[in-house]
Amino acid sequence: MNTFEMLKKVCESYGPAGREAEIRKTIEKLVKPLGYKTTTDALGNLICHKAGKGVKLMFAAHMDSLGLIATYFEEGGQVRFGCIGGINPFRLLAASVRFANGVCGTVEKDGDVDFKDVTIEKLYIDLGVQTKEEAMKLVSVGDVAVYDSPIRLCEGGKFAMGAYLDDRAGCVAQLLAMEQVKETENDLYFVFSTQEELGLRGAKVATFAIDPDYMVACDVTHSDDSPKAPHVGSCKAGCGAAIKVMDRSVICHPEVVDKLVSLAKEKNIRYAMDVIKAGGTDAGAAQLSLDGVPAGGVSMACRYTHSPNEMVSISDVEDCAKLMAAFAAAEF
Ligand SMILES: [Zn+2]
Known part of the structure; x- marks a missing residue:
């Protein structure tokens, strides 16, 4: 290897x-x-x-x-979270994430929030569901998501990225x-x-x-x-x-x-x-x-x-x- x-x-x-x-x-x-x-x-x-x-x-x-720990479920199934470790909220926008059980999602901001005003509290994980009940079948409070970005070898072979x-x-x-x-x-x-x-x-x-x-x-x-x-x-x-x-x-x-x-x-x-x-x-x-x-x-x-x-x-x-x-x- x-x-x-x-x-x-x-x-x-x-x-x-x-x-x-x-x-x-x-x-x-x-x-x-x-x-x-x-x-x-x-x-x-x-x-x-x-x-x-x-x-x-x-x-x-x-x-x-680092990780994102599930704290609360919105009626539409969006998962609110807290941060494990120091994470800048801007780094999270549109990130792909996955939980330990393989459930994946993407991080987005509330509809009424301007990009420049993004805080962790204004972000949620979208699991690709439509209701709280569906989301809670997949993820529980306390479950932790991580970035789901694979490691790639950059062209030229010098740098790893991910x-x-x-x-x-x-x-x-x-x-x-x-x-x-x-x-x-x-x-x-x-x-x-x-x-x-x-x-x-x-x-x-x-x-x-x-x-x-x-x-x-x-x-x-x-x-x-x-x-x-x-x-x-x-x-x-x-x-x-x-x-x-x-x-x-x-x-x-x-x-x-x-x-x-x-x-x-x-x-x-x-x-x-x-x-x-x-x-x-x-x-x-x-x-x-x-x-x-x-x-x-x-x-x-x-x-x-x-x-x-x-x-x-x-x-x-x-x-x-x-x-x-x-x-x-x-x-x-
Ligand atoms: Zn370190």
């Missing part, structure tokens, strides 16, 4: 925050041949361990996605790193974390359980390459592994940043320094756990994050994998 095929498999699995059973099963199957001991904790984190006598390293990529590259691209980078990591004395933990989109919740409990010496999060970061960009981030898609210096959740430990930079130079891995003014990662939760953990991050610059059609460079995913594998086998 090449990197794109793995992205397609992992991105298209259902797994909004708090409902990660299906995506976890998909990842577990891919982890199986790699020779790690796996456990699942109470929050659903998939923790993969390769024991060693050396330094304890924790890596984390979040496997949960939903939930945040952070399934990180999950794939981590899977590739787990496969590539050389013999090492380091005690390695690779976590596929849950509920990141709701506030880094899975990584927090996983860090307490693992008690690592160092932690590296693998996630997407802002790609600063749209015309007239306000420059809220420093990286562009295709830049290689984005080595995190700071986001809204963390200012990375200098020892981790320096180690990642020197490994990238030593192994000839393309990289760029990543500073973003918005967004957070599991590194933020890990750093503030226990009595503090030196934490950092390796990211892929992603276009249109949290939209139904995100874009990530496939070579960036592979560069992140190489850098994580190098960190996993490094001497400390």
Whole structure:
């Protein structure tokens, strides 16, 4: 399976925050041949361990996605919803969505609302029914819909496009790193974390359980390459592994940043320094756990994050994998 095929498999699995059973099963199957001991904790984190006598390293990529949770049914069968994670209502207009049971629909706005005045409260999911009763046979309050945009390889073969590259691209980078990591004395933990989109919740409990010496999060970061960009981030898609210096959740430990930079130079891995003014990662939760953990991050610059059609460079995913594998086998 090449990197794109793995992205397609992992991105298209259902797994909004708090409902990660299906995506976890998909990842577990891919982890199986790699020779790690796996456990699942109470929050659903998939923790993969390769024991060693050396330094304890924790890596984390979040496997949960955004979602729309059904709250109310209109007489005409339209489903009102709340958001799981940070979703801009404009990103939702005309999006295709699907529930865990396969029921699909599209998101639209109330008839009396101007496009510029759209809020989540003015949106509904149209399931293609005509009455409340029909809708309630298909979906219940508390059911969660996800974007239903398939992963495609863009013409030219460089970029993958579709939903939930945040952070399934990180999950794939981590899977590739787990496969590539050389013999090492380091005690390695690779976590596929849950509920990141709701506030880094899975990584927090996983860090307490693992008690690592160092932690590296693998996630997407802002790609600063749209015309007239306000420059809220420093990286562009295709830049290689984005080595995190700071986001809204963390200012990375200098020892981790320096180690990642020197490994990238030593192994000839393309990289760029990543500073973003918005967004957070599991590194933020890990750093503030226990009595503090030196934490950092390796990211892929992603276009249109949290939209139904995100874009990530496939070579960036592979560069992140190489850098994580190098960190996993490094001497400390
Ligand atoms: Zn993310």
